Amino acid sequence: MKTRTIERTRLVPHTVDGVTEMVLDREQIEVPAPPRDWDHIVRTAVTIGAIILVTASLAWTTASIGDLLSAVTIAAVAYAAAVAFDASWIMCMGVEWLLRYDPERAQVARRAGRWALAVSMGAVFAHGYLIADTWVIGAVGAVVSALAKGGWSMAMRVHARPLDPRTQQWVTARRAKVDGQLAMIPIRRELQRGQALVDAERRSLGGTPEENGSAIPEAPGTPEPTSEDPDPKVSPIRSGRVTTQEAVRNAWDSGIRDPEAVLRTVRNATGKQVPQSSVDRYLRALRVGA
Template sequence: MRTRTIERTRLVPHTVDGVTEMVLDREKIEVPAPPRDWDQLVRTAVTAGAIVLVAASLAWTTASIGDLLSAVTIAVVAYAAAVAFDASWIMCMGVEWLLRYDPERAQVARRAGRWALAVSMGAVFAHGYLIADTWVIGAVGAVVSALAKGGWSMAMRVHARPLDPRTQQWVAKRRAALDGKLAMIPIRRELQRGEAVIDAEQRALGALADSGSADPDQSGRSDDDPNADVRAIRPGALTTKDAVRIAWDSGIRDDAAAVRYVADVTGKAPSPDTVARYMRMFRQGLAG
């Protein structure tokens, strides 16, 4: 039986000069070695092989299509553009892997990857046909990308963990609930930014109007009117007197409640003394 050596540590009492302390004791022991996991080794080898195939396909496609495109543009640009052909279906396969537990969304990435592969193979075929003047060379060169995609598809199947229909529905509902919570984060931020912009705009307009626009309700006032300094929030908006009148007609009789109401409808905190004077006028029936 195969064995392997491991180091084990444990706390043991140790006494020096009559004083005992717990110290670490290290010892090496032999334990049975587990059998070799050949399945995992094969799985690792398949994955490594798929990666090698994809890398070889990317290099071959880039070289072929880059050589083809260099006839109409500079080499640097041609080879940079050639990378996109195989990189497209490789990226689609990566998305397909990430969405392996969401079949509906993974299907879109799978179809896009097939179309990207067809375009890449067509470009490689065109290069081989034009350079060698025979379709055989072009076909053989195009098959390289198909082999790489096939190898990676097999590797994905090795690592796949299919779900039964009920478990798939459970996962879909849990993911939908989580995705909804995640989606609300940027939505709330957007709404908060919008509210902040509106609030800043209202404050700016209110300050501008308050500094340069007089209360339009100036008729019939005398010099001793205790509210001669009341200003409108902005042209056409409610004055403090109008807001207090509406509060009075609504049945508000408390001065503090009237102050809060005026602040709500005008968007600006009024002077409590001004509101109180208006309220006294309405109580005495002096306000017109």
Template sequence: MKTRKIERTRLVPHTVDGHTEMVLDREVIEVPAPPRDWDQLVRVAVTVGAAILVTASLTWTTASIGDLLSAVTIAAVAYTAAVAFDASWIMCMAVEWLLRYDPERAQVARRAGRWALAVSMGAVFAHGYLIADTWVIGAVGAAVSALAKGGWSMAMRVHARPLDPRTQQWVAKRRAAVDGQLALIPIRRELQRGEALVEAEQRSIGALADSGSADPDQSGRSADSPDADPQPTATGPMTIKDAVRTALDSGIREPDRVLAYVRQVADANAREDTVARYIRLAG
């Protein structure tokens, strides 16, 4: 039986000069080695082989179609555009793999990949036929992309985990619920931004309305009315003393009206004797 060595650590008490501390003790032990997983090795080999095929196909297709397109444009642009032919069906296969548990959506990617492969093979065939003037070379060159796609399809089947119909339905419903929650995230953000804009607009309109009505029309008031006298404008937070001085400077002399003004702009609980004292000091 094959064995392998592993290092094991554990805490053990160690005493020096009567002081005990827990320290790490390391030891190397031999344990039975698990049997080699040949299935996993073959699975990895298939995946690596498929990746090599796809790389070879991408290189070959880019070289062939780039050479074909270079007849009508500069080489750099031609070879850059040629990458799109094989890259398109490779991308479709990647999408198909990501959607492997959603057969309906994966079917769209599968069909698109087949059409992209057909276009790529047709371009490679045209290049071989025009260069060598024989369809055999064109067909052989076009078969490279088909082999690469076939190899990657086999690798995907090796890694696939098929689901039974009931489990597939369960997965679809759970995914739909989660996708709905994910979709609501940007929607909520959009609604919050919209509500913030509406609120800001309403505050702006309210501020304009308040500033427009700060000096209402006084033509309807009687000259004998006690409110006919203009009130001083509050310029900001005031003390009782400042409010009294402002009222006196504005022509308000009656102690009751001065007290009412002080309570309006300075302190709602201002005492009458305090206001009277400030009036005497100001006089």
């Protein structure tokens, strides 16, 4: 039986000068070695082989189509554009892998990948036929991309975990609920941004809700005066219906002259944390006019 050496650590008491502490004790032990997992080895080899095929196909297609396009444009642009031919079906296969548990959406990526592969093979065939003046070289060159896609498709099948019909329906139902919640996140953000713009426009106009087209209900009736009010004889102005300047004017007309009392009245009237400097500026204008 094959064995392998591993290191095992454990806490043991250790005493020095009468003081005991728990310290780590390390020891090397021999344990039975697990049998070699040939399935995992083969699966890894298939994946590596598929990656090599795709890389070789991308390089070959880029070189062939880049050489073909360089006849009508500069080489740098031609080879950059040539990358798109194989990169398109490679990207479609990546999308197909991500959507492997959503067959309906994966089918769209699978069809798009086949069309992209056909276009890429046609361009490589055209390059070989025009350069060598024989269809054999063009066909052989075009098959490279097909072999790479086939190898990658086989690797995907090795790693795939098919679901039975009932489990697939359960996954689809759960995904639909979660996708709905995710979709509502940007929708709520958009609605909140729009509502914030409406509120800002309404505050800037400073008119009544009827004048601004507001759907905000009117504030409740005038509350009873309390001992905390600056002047019990003055009825508070309804919140959200006046601007800061109008609120200061109303407080002035009501006989309120103390800046702090005016500030409290203005804040109650506008429903905003109006700064003292704004109230003082309007009060100075009213004193000059008086």
